[in-house]
Amino acid sequence: MKKQKKLIMLSNLLLDSLKKLNRSRLKQIQTLMEDFNDKCLEASKDKHLFDTAVEKSWLIGAESIRSRIERNLNDFSHHLQRFKELINTDETVMPNFIDIHAELVQTEQEFGELQFDLKEKTISVTTGDIVLNDISFGPFGIKLSICQLEKLYTDIPYRIIALEPNPAGGNDSVTHPHVSDERLCEGDGHVAIRNAIEQGRFCDFFTLIKSILQTYNPDSPYVSLDDWQGRSCYDCGYTISDDESYYCERCDREYCGQCSTYCRVCDTTVCLGCSSECYGCKEPICKDCMHVCKECEEAFCENCINEKGLCENCEAERNKNEDECSEKTDAQV
Amino acid sequence: MRILYVNNDGSGFADYVSITEGTTVEQFFTIKMEGREPSDYLIRVNRQPVPKDYVLQDGDRVTITPTKIEGASPVLA
DSSP: OHHHHHHHHHHHHHHHHHHHHHHHHHHHHHHHHHHHHHHHHHHHHHHHHHHHHHHTTOHHHHHHHHHHHHHHHHHHHHHHHHHHHHHOOOSOOOOOHHHHHHHHHHHHHHHSSOEEETTTTEEEEEOOOOEETTEEOOOEEEEEESTTGGGTTTSOOEEEEESSOOOBTTBTTEEETTEETTEEOOGGGHHHHHHHHHTTOHHHHHHHHHHHHTOOOTTSOSSOGGGTTSEEOTTTOOEEOGGGOEEETTTTEEEOGGGEEEOTTTOOEEEGGGEEEOTTTOOEEEGGGOEEOTTTOOEEOGGGBOTTSOBHHHHHHHHHHHHHHHHHHHHHO | OEEEEEEOSTTOEEEEEEOOTTOBHHHHHHHHTTTOOGGGEEEEETTBOOOTTOBOOTTOEEEEEESOOOOOOOOOO
């Protein structure tokens, strides 16, 4: 009885939200129609200007108008396409209470119990374990926000929540090759999902999402399955396996081979940010092994600086100056 | 006779279609989804799973949903 009451309440909420969504769709059509109308008016104005320019042989002016028409035509076809997408609807009527109720009953048959959060006004289902190419991602919750339904054309009204997350090594927010920050990139399912929501086919909606989750598209993942177990280089973000990873002992972070090196003096592995290049021999050195020349203040390794704290050039310069000084003193004597 | 056909493949659509009397759900699938494997789809009649030799009735609601759909990651402009 309690369950039945819950389904009735949910059906009413969803129906109400679908009415708002329909109104939002009609408003969007209205806006697009206004844009479309403006474009038509612009084209009509340009036609008159173009006719006048050609008749009066204002060739440069005519060419400039032609160029504007060309640009506007591109915009025009874009607007027309969007307009067509929104105005085309299937031969179905708005679902009624009985349809929505039947959808919810079917969803429970397909997915098990429907979870309803009255405070957040969300409904969720749980998928089984998702396994792609032998990598398990655990089950996912598909949480649909009833209040967000009317924003279908500007936002995604649902979240994909990893219930036993196995995120990509390099990026904790990627919990599935096609899910990042709880948002699914719908790919080929985009239009079918939008249609299912618009027509109140909620069971189809959840089924379509599940179908995307259980499919891997190697051409366009957030993180590919080949790189899933790896970690990401702190500097360039490249995914690296355990064997390719280098740990910088100075900043305590992991780097790829391209973004790390080792100190030629103490052999410690360091990242490029924690190392410097010796001004003398041009070899990388860590900050602990770096010495600054007292004269020129450049960084040198211990092999390129003497016990007086001078580099080879500054030492030579000092010797030269000292020699000149002693020569002058000798001459004066 | 007419049935409501909900096709969630590709862009997806829902529409009333005419079929001849005695058409089974298997025959309907073969006509509408030529070259596809039924095992790659979730097929429901009036929201319920049915055997492949189920004979479609006037007013039935047939839903065909692929079990594999390729997602993507957004293409940055």
